[in-house]
Amino acid sequence: MSRIPLVLAGVGLLAAVAACDGQKQDTAGAAGGPIAVEAADDACKVSATTANAGTVTFEIANKGTKVTEFYLYAEGDRIMGEVENIAPGLNRRLIVEVPEAGKYQTACKPGMVGTGIRGDFAVTGGAQRQSDANAKLAEATKGYAAYIANQTTALVEQTQKFVDAVKARNVDDAKSRYANTRVYYERIEPVAEKFGDLDPQIDAREADVESGQRFTGFHRLEKDLWVSGLQSDSGQIADKLMTDVRTLVEKSKTLQLSAVDLANGAKGLLDEVATRKITGEEETFSHTDLSDFQANVDGSKAAIAALRPVVQERDPALLTTLDKEFANVDGLLAKQRQGDVFKLYTALSQEQIKEFASAVDSLGEPLSKVAEVVSK
Amino acid sequence: MTVSRRRVLGMTGAGVALAGAGVAAGVGIDRFGQDAPARAATDLVGFHGEHQAGIVTPTQENLHFAALDVTTKDRAKLVKLLRTWTDAARRMTAGQEVTPGGAVSGAAAAPPGDTGEALDLPASSLTLTIGFGPSLFDGRFGLAGKRPAALVDLPVFPKDKLDPARSGGDLCIQACANDPQVAVHAVRNLVRLGFGVTEVRWSQLGFGRSSSTSRTQVTPRNLFGFKDGTNNVKAEDDGLLRDQVWARAEDGQPWMAGGSYLVARRIRMHIETWDRETLQGQEQIIGRTKGTGAPLGQAKEFDQVDLHVRGEGGVPTVAEDAHIRLASSETLNGAKILRRGYNFVDGSDGVGHLEAGLFFIAFNRDPRKQFIPMQNALSSKDAMMEYVQHTGSAIFAVPPGVREGGYWGDGLF
Numbered sequence: 001m002s003r004i005p006l007v008l009a010g011v012g013l014l015a016a017v018a019a020c021d022g023q024k025q026d027t028a029g030a031a032g033g034p035i036a037v038e039a040a041d042d043a044c045k046v047s048a049t050t051a052n053a054g055t056v057t058f059e060i061a062n063k064g065t066k067v068t069e070f071y072l073y074a075e076g077d078r079i080m081g082e083v084e085n086i087a088p089g090l091n092r093r094l095i096v097e098v099p100e101a102g103k104y105q106t107a108c109k110p111g112m113v114g115t116g117i118r119g120d121f122a123v124t125g126g127a128q129r130q131s132d133a134n135a136k137l138a139e140a141t142k143g144y145a146a147y148i149a150n151q152t153t154a155l156v157e158q159t160q161k162f163v164d165a166v167k168a169r170n171v172d173d174a175k176s177r178y179a180n181t182r183v184y185y186e187r188i189e190p191v192a193e194k195f196g197d198l199d200p201q202i203d204a205r206e207a208d209v210e211s212g213q214r215f216t217g218f219h220r221l222e223k224d225l226w227v228s229g230l231q232s233d234s235g236q237i238a239d240k241l242m243t244d245v246r247t248l249v250e251k252s253k254t255l256q257l258s259a260v261d262l263a264n265g266a267k268g269l270l271d272e273v274a275t276r277k278i279t280g281e282e283e284t285f286s287h288t289d290l291s292d293f294q295a296n297v298d299g300s301k302a303a304i305a306a307l308r309p310v311v312q313e314r315d316p317a318l319l320t321t322l323d324k325e326f327a328n329v330d331g332l333l334a335k336q337r338q339g340d341v342f343k344l345y346t347a348l349s350q351e352q353i354k355e356f357a358s359a360v361d362s363l364g365e366p367l368s369k370v371a372e373v374v375s376k
Numbered sequence: 377m378t379v380s381r382r383r384v385l386g387m388t389g390a391g392v393a394l395a396g397a398g399v400a401a402g403v404g405i406d407r408f409g410q411d412a413p414a415r416a417a418t419d420l421v422g423f424h425g426e427h428q429a430g431i432v433t434p435t436q437e438n439l440h441f442a443a444l445d446v447t448t449k450d451r452a453k454l455v456k457l458l459r460t461w462t463d464a465a466r467r468m469t470a471g472q473e474v475t476p477g478g479a480v481s482g483a484a485a486a487p488p489g490d491t492g493e494a495l496d497l498p499a500s501s502l503t504l505t506i507g508f509g510p511s512l513f514d515g516r517f518g519l520a521g522k523r524p525a526a527l528v529d530l531p532v533f534p535k536d537k538l539d540p541a542r543s544g545g546d547l548c549i550q551a552c553a554n555d556p557q558v559a560v561h562a563v564r565n566l567v568r569l570g571f572g573v574t575e576v577r578w579s580q581l582g583f584g585r586s587s588s589t590s591r592t593q594v595t596p597r598n599l600f601g602f603k604d605g606t607n608n609v610k611a612e613d614d615g616l617l618r619d620q621v622w623a624r625a626e627d628g629q630p631w632m633a634g635g636s637y638l639v640a641r642r643i644r645m646h647i648e649t650w651d652r653e654t655l656q657g658q659e660q661i662i663g664r665t666k667g668t669g670a671p672l673g674q675a676k677e678f679d680q681v682d683l684h685v686r687g688e689g690g691v692p693t694v695a696e697d698a699h700i701r702l703a704s705s706e707t708l709n710g711a712k713i714l715r716r717g718y719n720f721v722d723g724s725d726g727v728g729h730l731e732a733g734l735f736f737i738a739f740n741r742d743p744r745k746q747f748i749p750m751q752n753a754l755s756s757k758d759a760m761m762e763y764v765q766h767t768g769s770a771i772f773a774v775p776p777g778v779r780e781g782g783y784w785g786d787g788l789f
Contacts, residue, residue, distance in 0.1 A: 057675075078688075078689070079686065079688065079689055079690040080687075080688055081685070081686060081687050081688065081693075082685070082686045082690060083682065083684055083685045083686070084684040084685075084686070085684040086684075092682060092684075092685075093673075093674065093675075093679075093682065093685075094673075094685060095673055095674070095675065095685075096687070097687075097688075207534070207535060207536065207537065208534050208535050209534060210534045210752070210755075210756045211531060211532065211534075211752075264654075264657075267652055271646075271649040271652065271762070274646070274648065274649050275646050275649060275762070275763075275765075278727060281537075350726065353727055354726065354727045354728060357727035357728050357729070358727075358728050361648060361728060361729075364648075364649065364652055365652065367652070368651075368652030368653075368654075371654060372654075
């Protein structure tokens with residue numbers, strides 16, 4: 001995050017601050033109104049040291065000469081909420097959700113350094129800590145983790161073979177391996193997207209690349225293989241792809257996914273299909289979109305399979321619908337196979353594309369309801 | 377569209393005052409007949425003034441925007457058309473026919489001088505705003521030396537999917553009115569007057585203004601269902617308008633003093649996949665709550681956005697890739713823009729989805745310092761980009777307002 005001192009942030013902010021003058025800040029949340037905090041260079045006066053569980057609002061006024069921060073900590077210095085960068089003379093607000101009763105601490109940090117000027121803060125009432133020892137959910141995430149491990153192992157192996165073919169400048173071999181290598185990536189795309197910077201380096205389409213940034217990854221090699229011919233730096237790009245894929249796979253091992261993550265991932269894969277594959281935008285040089293399409297659907301199905309026992313228990317009708325719609329999409333895809341490869345996307349008629357779009361919408365809609373079912 | 381859910385403008389008077397001279401004395405309302413002059417007078421926006429109307433005028437409900445190309449190489453013909461257009465715009469914004477009696481009182485053997493579909497309709501706060509695109513300054517009309525430095529060709533932004541048939545243009549006409557028929561009538565008649573000199577390159581209808589440009593207006597919602605324009609530059613922000621919207625003589629081209637730069641982007645929204653996003657997910661992508669429009673971490677719509685608040689575990693309350701963080705003047709060195717966008721639904725896309733989105737219009741003093749850095753940040757980092765795609769793009773230099781007896785762009789020609 002950019003840390004521009006407020007005074008330098010220019011017109012926008014000055015105007016904003018001016019706009020706050022004379023506007024009475026009203027009470028937010030708690031019945032007693034906001035808790036006033038007077039922060040100074042050597043003091044942190046909090047007007048109330050207890051609150052009921054729920055939404056707690058602090059109104060911090062920096063009366064000191066240093067830029068300050070205000071924190072609410074739970075035990076063990078776990079941050080419940082904080083507001084940074086409070087310039088001298090400013091009023092800022094912090095609204096914190098504190099669901100559980102217990103001992104907390106407030107802190108002002110003049111100069112934004114150190115452990116701050118602490119004060120005890122007690123929260124009463126409130127909810128019992130939820131026991132989320134739902135064995136079925138834990139089982140689901142474990143099962144999906146095994147699927148991810150399986151796919152990433154194959155991804156590394158296949159990427160290596162693809163990269164070797166590119167570096168040996170064996171164009172035909174590389175082209176024949178391209179779509180099948182991407183399958184393993186497309187199946188786990190929601191996991192890949194958790195690592196913000198890696199996904200674009202591996203999978204950005206040419207149109208996504210920012211000016212001044214290098215076009216790298218699968219689609220750069222796709223363009224070389226199908227359109228512009230191998231370039232002098234294709235080998236370098238291939239090496240980088242291999243390195244990025246390995247990094248991604250290493251990182252994915254540490255990923256802690258929740259059941260809701262699985263459900264959102266399953267839905268996200270279908271969104272991918274709806275906005276990228278149905279339009280033929282993903283594989284714009286090789287037109288191997290249908291192979292990606294199938295992989296997205298496979299990945300989505302795997303996530304739902306892991307959640308199956310939970311959904312079966314909580315909303316069996318939804319599961320029946322999902323099974324039917326998955327089968328429908330798979331059936332349409334199967335029609336476009338020729339042996340072990342898919343037809344090129346450009347070979348599809350507008351009528352067939354519309355049929356796919358409709359099937360994807362019919363599946364995407366019930367898929368979007370799974371997250372709520374597993375988060376109950 | 378249900379009109380009942382929208383609050384009709386409470387203070388159109390503000391618009392009149394802002395737009396400069398207001399209603400010219402002695403103008404007869406001949407299109408609207410005799411029965412309701414009072415009603416007609418309240419929805420007139422003055423045409424003349426220091427700035428063109430249709431920029432800080434409280435945003436009307438409907439838009440018809442047209443980009444045109446000049447088909448003649450004859451400069452005199454173009455200037456003559458600008459005069460003709462200005463006269464027609466003066467009349468139509470005053471609730472009159474294009475020519476006196478033009479719709480039904482002309483010669484029976486001649487085509488009517490006014491197309492007629494706005495007969496009996498009041499002015500409906502019609503404003504007409506003109507702009508000149510970069511391509512007008514290519515040398516055909518001896519204007520190469522007059523091209524303002526700020527009128528740059530927009531760069532290609534990441535994830536753009538621009539359709540050339542929805543981009544660019546030598547000229548633009550922005551017609552805004554509280555009645556779609558009035559806006560369409562205005563554009564249709566100006567296009568008609570231009571045949572032989574100009575032709576339509578592309579055009580866009582918009583409804584349900586998706587920004588407010590005055591504190592007298594309720595913040596409307598875009599097709600994502602979110603309030604849009606809470607933090608917009610407003611007509612009442614004199615200082616901001618001076619610094620961020622109006623061009624000045626010392627900016628480089630004296631003819632642009634009091635003008636502005638209009639950026640138009642046709643933004644297709646993938647509303648079907650958006651509607652499958654969870655409520656919490658939608659709110660995190662935007663950075664506001666859907667109900668009240670309050671910035672995350674705050675209580676009410678107009679509470680100041682605070683980008684320095686963190687929640688449990690020190691996670692930013694307004695996410696790093698949230699739309700309002702990336703578009704915030706705080707992260708853009710103080711840059712702001714005046715937005716004046718509209719929703720659109722242009723039928724359907726042929727594969728079972730609505731061709732829906734936001735027709736984004738922004739006015740700024742220097743796109744190089746305002747719109748372009750903002751859009752670069754959004755196109756590359758905004759979580760919302762998963763749900764939107766920019767399909768059309770154009771930029772225009774909007775000349776200053778017209779004086780009595782003057783014409784659109786007279787300072788340039």
